[in-house]
Amino acid sequence: QSVLTQPPSVSAAPGQKVTISCSGSSSNIGSKYVSWYQHFPGTTPKVLIYGNNKRPSGIPDRFSGSKSGTSATLGITGLQTGDEADYYCATWDSSLNGGVFGGGTKLTVL
Amino acid sequence: EVQLVESGGGLVKPGGSLRLSCAASGFTFSTYSMNWVRQAPGKGLEWVSFISSSSSYIYYADSVKGRFTISRDNDKNSLYLQMNSLRAEDTAVYYCARETAALNDALDSWGQGTMVTVSS
Numbered sequence: 001q002s003v004l005t006q007p008p009s010v011s012a013a014p015g016q017k018v019t020i021s022c023s024g025s026s027s028n029i030g031s032k033y034v035s036w037y038q039h040f041p042g043t044t045p046k047v048l049i050y051g052n053n054k055r056p057s058g059i060p061d062r063f064s065g066s067k068s069g070t071s072a073t074l075g076i077t078g079l080q081t082g083d084e085a086d087y088y089c090a091t092w093d094s095s096l097n098g099g100v101f102g103g104g105t106k107l108t109v110l
Numbered sequence: 111e112v113q114l115v116e117s118g119g120g121l122v123k124p125g126g127s128l129r130l131s132c133a134a135s136g137f138t139f140s141t142y143s144m145n146w147v148r149q150a151p152g153k154g155l156e157w158v159s160f161i162s163s164s165s166s167y168i169y170y171a172d173s174v175k176g177r178f179t180i181s182r183d184n185d186k187n188s189l190y191l192q193m194n195s196l197r198a199e200d201t202a203v204y205y206c207a208r209e210t211a212a213l214n215d216a217l218d219s220w221g222q223g224t225m226v227t228v229s230s
Contacts, residue, residue: 035217
């Protein structure tokens with residue numbers, strides 16, 4: 001059971017928008033920066049969002065992040081079939097004194 | 111170009127030991143904190159351990175505390191994970207990942223991973 005809770009799967013049609021939620025607590029999301037990672041099975045994870053809502057260079061503005069209280073959200077607009085991947089939220093937990101990942105969300109672009 | 115290359119994975123019996131290495135290049139290794147993250151077959155990413163740039167701060171996930179030891183050699187640009195008393199549930203791909211303060215401590219570079227299989 002992950003400390004951060006994500007939906008196991010989400011789906012949407014090409015061109016549409018999808019959001020992926022990440023729920024935590026005051027000791028992690030509520031007080032720390034959240035980052036989001038895209039992971040294609042068999043490859044290396046890639047950071048999409050850092051600092052709750054910032055995009056590293058090279059990440060298209062179709063990807064966005066937000067945080068409110070103890071929850072964070074990843075948004076993806078203009079969905080493409082190439083966006084089909086697993087998405088993870090992550091942060092630090094001050095109670096556990098360790099990093100924490102969400103359980104991951106599998107995105108299907110129908 | 112930033113490169114992280116893990117090695118040392120393999121098949122080990124329960125109770126055995128293994129030492130993973132991560133060779134870093136393309137950046138000033140000694141100025142970055144590093145992490146180990148793993149992914150068990152069919153499961154999600156799991157944070158394993160953190161070490162600060164000068165090894166002053168070290169943290170472990172509860173699942174590996176007391177069995178795994180993270181270390182680094184800044185002269186050799188290398189990160190290590192000594193894994194003892196291995197269990198079947200430690201079977202996973204192990205990634206080393208660079209943590210970047212400029213990106214609010216996000217993990218901005220990852221190695222390709224090394225597979226560890228614990229089985230009799």
